[in-house]
Amino acid sequence: MFTKVTSVFAALTVLLFSTGVFFTADARPFYKGKRIIFLGNYPAGGANSTEGRIFAAHIAKHIPGKPRIIFRDMGGAGGLVATNYLAEAARPNGMTVGFFTWNPVAQVLKDPGLRVDYPDLQFVAAAAPPVICYIRKDAAPGGINSPQDFFKKARGFKFGGLRTTSTHDLKGRLSLDLLIGPENYKTVTGYRGFTPIFAAIHQNEVQYHTTSIPGYRRVVEPTMEKPGLVKVLYQYETPTVDGRYLRSPNLPNLPTWLEVYKMKNGKNAMPSGMKWKTLKFLNTLNSQLFRMVFLPPKAPKAALKALRTAFSAVTKDKEFLAAYKKAIKAKPAVIVGKKGEAIINATLRNVDPKMVSFLRQYVKSGGK
Incomplete structure (x- = not known):
């Protein structure tokens, strides 16, 4: 009898190892009991803040662990102040998430006001309103x-x-x-x-x-x-x-x-x-990437995975869609994960040098 029980226990142990099913502290959701700050890069009351707050109000229930979410606005330098803050000052622990109207031209032109390359930030998702x-x-x-x-x-x-x-x-x-x-x-x-x-x-x-x-x-x-x-x-x-x-x-x-x-x-x-x-x-x-959701460069992969999962899920959330439609009278267009990463890398690394030269001269003539 003892031999039979021992054999059954051994078989279960092998099964658990082979399937990766363990009930340990590691199974605790990354964001369980945490608070996330969604950081906007324009002042309150603008389009970025309006859209970001709608996402922030509905996304938490789709993040494993259901963290608390606060939306804060940090305007300045055409959105670059908050972008630099996310890359340089925010702790890379997954608790600060950028909700930005990005400015890829600043990177193309090596604007000194932008001190990070967008591909170095971790892309979560993007919305593209007209x-x-x-x-x-x-x-x-x-x-x-x-x-x-x-x-x-x-x-x-x-x-x-x-x-x-x-x-x-x-x-x-x-x-x-x-x-x-x-x-x-x-x-x-x-x-x-x-x-x-x-x-x-x-x-x-x-x-x-x-x-x-x-x-x-x-x-x-x-x-x-x-x-x-x-x-x-x-x-x-x-x-x-x-x-x-x-x-x-x-x-x-x-x-x-x-x-x-x-x-x-x-x-x-x-x-x-x-x-x-x-x-x-x-x-x-x-038309593909306009409102961008980023994590700091060294944020945990568990945070990235959880947030990508949530942004995929929220676009199917009837309460979110109803709130978005009520406020904006539109349907959100959202890109998540690898697809957005590919667009960022392909776009910012392959700009026509003639266009870059033109933009440099054109910028100098701006702000009359």
């Missing part, structure tokens, strides 16, 4: 009430920017240069975030701006568009690998910038040259 462009209606005599009014009459207005090397400023300037000419507007850059620019629009310090759909739904639509202060003109298009330029499904009735370009120049017209090539490159990148 971006709209709008202008005060009183920025031209007789008012701007349509895209046609804009490209025919808008002259001498000011575009509110963040930093000469920011993707926001560069896309704004490139699209305006191609549509109405660089001589017909001025760029006023250096605002600490979108919240100050929203205030500047209200105060008529600047008249033109661009923002992603969270900022549009939370601020622009209720406080500017509906009261009749601004006209929303167009959205940046999403370029596809087969040569198409698409509207976002979240803004099906708003024309793209390219469609407005064709309104002005003819239905078969296409922009060309390095400005167009650069704008298309930035639109291609931002």
Whole structure:
């Protein structure tokens, strides 16, 4: 009898070793009993903060261990202050998670304000909301009430920017240069975030701006568009690998910038040259990766795995989707894990040297 029991025990031991099933302290979820800080890289009240807080409010239940999550905003230098903090000052223990509107151009141009390479951060996930462009209606005599009014009459207005090397400023300037000419507007850059620019629009310090759909739904639509202060003109298009330029499904009735370009120049017209090539490159990148979730470079792999699992799960969470739709009137587009890593590495390590040279000169002429 003793021999039989011993044999059964031995067989169970072999089974447990072979399957890796052990009930030890190692099975405790990494984030059990912990608190995570989600760190935004723009001031509170802007699009980044709006979207980040929706994710933060719903993601915890999908993280093994169900930690407590706090969202904090750290604006400055066009989003670079918080980016540097995550890489240099945040403890790499998995308890600080960046929720950033990233600025890949800063790395391409070796902006001294960015002291980390994005591929060195650990990529968790990314969201890609569409971006709209709008202008005060009183920025031209007789008012701007349509895209046609804009490209025919808008002259001498000011575009509110963040930093000469920011993707926001560069896309704004490139699209305006191609549509109405660089001589017909001025760029006023250096605002600490979108919240100050929203205030500047209200105060008529600047008249033109661009923002992603969270900022549009939370601020622009209720406080500017509906009261009749601004006209929303167009959205940046999403370029596809087969040569198409698409509207976002979240803004099906708003024309793209390219469609407005064709309104002005003819239905078969296409922009060309390095400005167009650069704008298309930035639109291609931002249509996939815009709002980025990062961990510090040396954060534990267990943290990375847990967070990637959670961001995959939250996109199927009915409560999260309902909250996102209520606040933003859109569906989130999220990329998780290896796919995003591949895009980051492929994009930032293979930029056309001619484009880099062009951008260096273009940045020097910015912030008039």
